[in-house]
Amino acid sequence: GENVEQHPSTLSVQEGDSAVIKCTYSDSASNYFPWYKQELGKGPQLIIDIRSNVGEKKDQRIAVTLNKTAKHFSLHITETQPEDSAVYFCAARAGGFKTIFGAGTRLFVKA
């Protein structure tokens, strides 16, 4: 089955700097890669997603890149702000609706 690895587990950046979170997946059939943000005491919330027929997608300060050959994808947050502090999860889905999540990255943005 699918396995998703996520790094780093913790990331601390200064406000205004960029943050990068990387994930790898094992199932070459995976074709959908969402990213979720989870704030304390809340459920995960989708922030951006990318499909296997696209190499890069951007939404304001957030961008995601996908390398199908290497089976890895990354989340890039530019101009980080304190409100970006949260736990971020990458995920992969091969078919149907079974989504496999990475272990999460706790992002701290220091003001």
Add this chain to the structure above:
Amino acid sequence: DAGVIQSPRHEVTEMGQEVTLRCKPISGHDYLFWYRQTMMRGLELLIYFNNNVPIDDSGMPEDRFSAKMPNASFSTLKIQPSEPRDSAVYFCASSSFGEKETQYFGPGTRLLVL
């Protein structure tokens, strides 16, 4: 829409007791998911339904866990008997295939089994 609604938000029970978690998905969504989140194992899919029918329950840990969806607006996850290792946050999420397959998560139920 109020989003996915879960109840209770917190549950403390003693080992051996039955626990029932409840979920109301977003109206019009035809997929419903139950997840469990722990520090050790992260976010795990337990089971998901499509049009009230269980599609994949391979993530259900053991026979003590059961889930039902009697109608499109209600689902339950039951643990009987509960054990301390069941302590976790349980999330319900719903989705509509027509809406970019986004899963909308509820606020979760924090379960503590003593």
